[in-house]
Amino acid sequence: MNQTLKVEGMSCHHCQAAVEKAVKGIAGVENVQVDLAKKEVVVTGSVDREQITKAIKEAGYEVVG
Template identity: 65%
Template sequence: MSQIILKVEGMTCSHCKMRVEKALNGITGVESVQVDLAKGEVVVSGNANREDLVKAVVDAGYSAQ
């Protein structure tokens, strides 16, 4: 299991946090998701593909890299 850290812009509240968590938890290979609103970071644990994670965040309405 590995960890991928994404920088996510546009998250401002707990609703944003929940939306990003839901989007990422729907990706195959994701074991856990930890969102840090203050840092604008998301730590994803598991074996998911980074590009799939970024796409899920973008599709949820945020920018990610």
């Protein structure tokens, strides 16, 4: 199952890597794709959206949609 989240605060490849690392650390995540231009994170796997949101916020970014 794919989930797409809009994330604010990402502006460079370091941001992209930080978000990717945070989300990949969640059990059940199979794949993570971070698109800086669209400010989107696409997560594949069986994981709760709240867990993804929490991991992104803990990494210092804001989920806006």
